[in-house]
Amino acid sequence: MKRDNATDREIAYFEAGIKLGALYHQFLGLPIDPNFIEEFEKTVERSIGSRPYVKDISVKLNREIIREAINKFGYAEVNGKMLDIVLKIRYKSEEVVVALKYDDDSGYPSLAIG
Template sequence: MNTEDNISDRDNVLFEAGIKLGALYHQFTGSPVNLKTVDSLEIAVQESISVQPCVESITVSINRDMIRSKLNSEFGYCELEGRMLDVRITARYDSAKVDVSLAFDEKLDYPLMKIEKIY
């Protein structure tokens, strides 16, 4: 039996969604940001990821309070950290659809990527 016979649309969409979150995290963390540029950075992240295969929708929110608390007093910006991100992606692969997220988990003190819903 071929290995691909055992791989479902659900498997593929979950893999694709995970790749999107991981790529987003590692591509954009460390980006310079301040309160004047945060809106455009959110849009840039959304638009960058939205053109990738299987992405049906994406929303990106960057925590402004965290930015405010991290701003460098001399230069007026900070670096985007994973803990500042709240990302929601809906992905589809053929018959399968999922919602995934990246959000800071205070209990774990970690920006956690999760499967939220499988349709």
Template sequence: MSTDTKPTIAEEACFEAGIKFGTLYHQFAGTPISPDSAPSLARAMEESIENQPHCRDVTVDVQTEVLEAELAESTADYTELTGRFLEVEIVVDYEDCTIVTRMEMEDGYPLMALESVREH
């Protein structure tokens, strides 16, 4: 007897959010970034991910103070983008469900978390 069950709408919406985070992080990790280029890179990241199905909103905040602190210890004018420079919020609308997710640093690691699930 099979115990397979069909995912709920909320579970499918969470899956969609995970796809968007995976794309955002792995598409842009390693991109050269400086304090001057941070705003345009953040906009490019937002606009790129917002193209994906079911994505209602993406907000990327580059932590410029963290970026500037790292560059102060370097002779370079730029560094590579990693999760330690980012705070991200992604909102997914999937069928009758809205998912709000976030990525921010926790204990030195960029963690992605489910903030809320609202079924309409």
């Protein structure tokens, strides 16, 4: 398969999928202290934001879900239900926006194209 056959828009969406997949698998399971949430969000934004073609990223964790998941040691582990991510990718002249958010109906985090 050659990348030459893809449009710039298709490549932009492909890059968005790669970034979100990397983010999802890189940070899931990370212990999170309630006092560390905002710092975690900024760390993920900086990490993913430094990758090629990322124009903007917003990472928010659902604080209510985190509070409910805190164990007896005072922390929770990041899971897909907690994530609310919006990512803007620019590849050449194409700019695309995608979001990753947990879908209650499917029981799985879903990618939305906007």
